[in-house]
Amino acid sequence: MNIGYFLGPAGSGKSHATAALYDWMNRVELDVITVNLDPAVIRLPYAPAIDIRQYVDYEDIVDRFELGPNGAIIAAMDQVALNIDEVIEELKNYGADYVLVDLPGQMEAFAFRGSGPLIISSLAQDNIAAGAFLIDPILCNTASSFISILLFGVSISYRLHTGMAFVISKGDLLKENRLIRMQEWVENPEFLMEDLRLEKNILNADLSQRIAQLVIENEHLSEFPVISSETHQNIDLAFAEFQRIWNSEDMFS
Numbered sequence: 001m002n003i004g005y006f007l008g009p010a011g012s013g014k015s016h017a018t019a020a021l022y023d024w025m026n027r028v029e030l031d032v033i034t035v036n037l038d039p040a041v042i043r044l045p046y047a048p049a050i051d052i053r054q055y056v057d058y059e060d061i062v063d064r065f066e067l068g069p070n071g072a073i074i075a076a077m078d079q080v081a082l083n084i085d086e087v088i089e090e091l092k093n094y095g096a097d098y099v100l101v102d103l104p105g106q107m108e109a110f111a112f113r114g115s116g117p118l119i120i121s122s123l124a125q126d127n128i129a130a131g132a133f134l135i136d137p138i139l140c141n142t143a144s145s146f147i148s149i150l151l152f153g154v155s156i157s158y159r160l161h162t163g164m165a166f167v168i169s170k171g172d173l174l175k176e177n178r179l180i181r182m183q184e185w186v187e188n189p190e191f192l193m194e195d196l197r198l199e200k201n202i203l204n205a206d207l208s209q210r211i212a213q214l215v216i217e218n219e220h221l222s223e224f225p226v227i228s229s230e231t232h233q234n235i236d237l238a239f240a241e242f243q244r245i246w247n248s249e250d251m252f253s
């Protein structure tokens with residue numbers, strides 16, 4: 001099985017991208033199913049074949065342990081990890097070629113705790129897995145905020161030991177001039193450095209430059225397609241990014 005999941009901060013568009021990519025893959029007649037691994041989600045924009053809410057009762061965790069939203073999602077993700085073998089068993093019964101896994105909105109509570117790496121490594125065990133980190137344009141209006149998001153993405157990828165591509169989400173909300181500047185940042189880090197220098201409050205220009213080089217000049221991270229789950233613009237490019245990582249993971253397995 002080829003497994004793909006979208007990563008990114010809460011609200012970056014993971015669930016909607018899962019829905020849009022699922023629709024597109026169905027349309028081109030690929031054998032694909034979706035899995036929801038977010039125990040706290042109330043409404044999903046797609047109908048998952050497997051839904052973790054049938055295994056983990058988020059509301060019950062909140063009530064029973066008297067937890068707030070952060071504590072509850074951490075406790076719930078531990079329960080997801082405890083149930084992951086059953087989910088994988090269910091996945092095997094479907095026998096689909098492709099699986100899109102929708103991860104929890106609160107990425108930090110997932111990735112940096114024990115449960116995230118355990119869930120991802122269990123999924124990747126007999127399968128080929130790939131991540132696509134969604135960059136919400138609203139969160140990177142400035143060069144320094146763009147670098148912060150890229151660092152968060154690299155940190156998540158490092159933590160989850162997963163091959164990952166960067167994808168810009170919500171392309172329909174991205175103004176033409178902002179898009180052009182972001183593309184310039186990615187294609188030529190000199191432009192990024194130029195904008196960093198114009199931001200008066202950056203802490204350390206030298207450090208910023210080295211981070212920009214580390215993240216952007218890594219060729220595996222350099223595609224940056226712009227997708228929209230709203231208009232379905234470039235959803236095929238998100239698939240191409242997954243495919244690129246699946247192929248490279250396959251070479252090393």
Ligand SMILES: Nc1nc2c(ncn2[C@@H]2O[C@H](COP(=O)(O)OP(=O)(O)O)[C@@H](O)[C@H]2O)c(=O)[nH]1
Pocket residue numbers: 008009010011012013014015016017104105169170171172173227228229230231
């Ligand atoms: N305009 C627009 N809104 C989007 C897009 N993708 C997601 N959204 C909106 O962004 C919000 C968060 O999306 P969601 O998929 O739930 O994010 P998640 O927390 O990462 O799973 C929702 O209100 C979506 O309607 C997009 O491509 N275009």
Ligand SMILES: [Mg+2]
Pocket residue numbers: 014015016038041102103104105
């Ligand atoms: Mg979601």
